[in-house]
Amino acid sequence: MTQGRSIRLFLVDGTPNGLLTAEIMNWTGHVLTGPRSKLSELVQRPECGRTGIYFLVGPDPENSLRPLVYIGESDDVSTRLKQHNRPEAVSGSGGGKDFWEKVCLVTSKDQNLTKAHVKYLESLLIQNAGQVGRCKLINGTAHDYVNLPESDRADMAFFVEQIRTVLPVLGYDFLRETSRPSRAPEATPATELEASPRFTLEVPRHGIRATGQEIDGEFYVFKGSLARGNWVGTERGYQSLYNQLCEDGVLVEGSNDTRVFNEDQSFSSPSAAAAVVSGRSANGRTSWKAEDSGLTYGEWQDRQVSVAVNEAGE
Incomplete structure (x- = not known):
């Protein structure tokens, strides 16, 4: 039998449609999510100034079954999210992306995630999302980052598994494994x-x-x-x-x-x-x-x- 897990959820502004944080016992990761309409409040949170992974999620007008998802990384998530919020007309490298309606970012409570770590995480998560097939990725092909020490790669593999556990609880199913009965x-x-x-x-x-x-x-x-x-x-x-x-x-x-x-x-x-x-x-x-x-x-x-x-x- 699969062992139970305890996930702590916190409604930042006391409403179910506002900002939400999530943590798993004995995991250093910290998840913050909210609608795009709350972006001005979200980017002021201390988590947004850290190094981390983020997900932009929105509906696909051409496919009602799967969302559009962009997976990114930054050593200052707040700045990157502000760039993504720009009008599509000024988009370029890191520029505006108008499709998204929700944002979810994952950082570390102990702030031990480095730029190399999140680049590796981004690569793993893009690969996983593509293999699962529950979304349409905006990213395209994942880059390979294999220059991490073996111990760090093992830590990041565990980090990814925790992300894949907590995201479906928050309503993000695109990383959830598809069974083949x-x-x-x-x-x-x-x-x-x-x-x-x-x-x-x-x-x-x-x-x-x-x-x-x-x-x-x-x-x-x-x-x-x-x-x-x-x-x-x-x-x-x-x-x-x-x-x-x-x-x-x-x-x-x-x-x-x-x-x-x-x-x-x-x-x-x-x-x-x-x-x-x-x-x-x-x-x-x-x-x-x-x-x-x-x-x-x-x-x-x-x-x-x-x-x-x-x-x-x-």
Whole structure:
């Protein structure tokens, strides 16, 4: 079982939409985040005068599924953020970037991060974000910085893991590892609380059969599953998601008016997955059925809750 972690959050101005700090016990890192509208207050914070890593995050107008992200480093984050806030018309090296709506910066409480450290961190984080594929990076290709001593590289690898732990808690998912359940081994007793049984969804009239699984809070539809060839439901709900997956090449044209999942795809809920497979709004709690027991997703989930309650009462 994965060990629990304690993260300390602090609302700087007492509001959930303002500045927020985050720290993990026994980690020297310090995280500060907030909306661009609070930039004037954020740059006055002492953390902004330190050496650190920062993330600029905003929506991608061409892709509703993934944000735009810029990853940068500076030995004076405040000055760099002011540069990025300039109008796009004067942008150049380090100049304005109009896409971002939120900023997140990571510094060190003991101020032991050097310029060499943050350059190395920037390189690692750009590589990780590109591999995870949950965002569109503005940076382009990461530079290689390998001139750190071996001990420092180990320290920075640990630093990156803490960043990847805390950022999703703050609503930044672009560094969160994407599981690959269709290529994972069968569940063992140690993982059966994390991964669900495999589910199927069938629409025989249209020759559709899809398989999926819930893991780490997301519902995955596996590569090779079939979906409706076109969206036939009302023009709301998950239509934009369906269209986006077609544009991204996740859903490719198949035979007999179907589409095929070209890769494993995660969804926020079984209903979102069921809607994309069916080409119309669908109730994922009743549409998906466990391969081993025939239970619907809703029935399986209710059974899991009952088992947990009974075990807690023993």
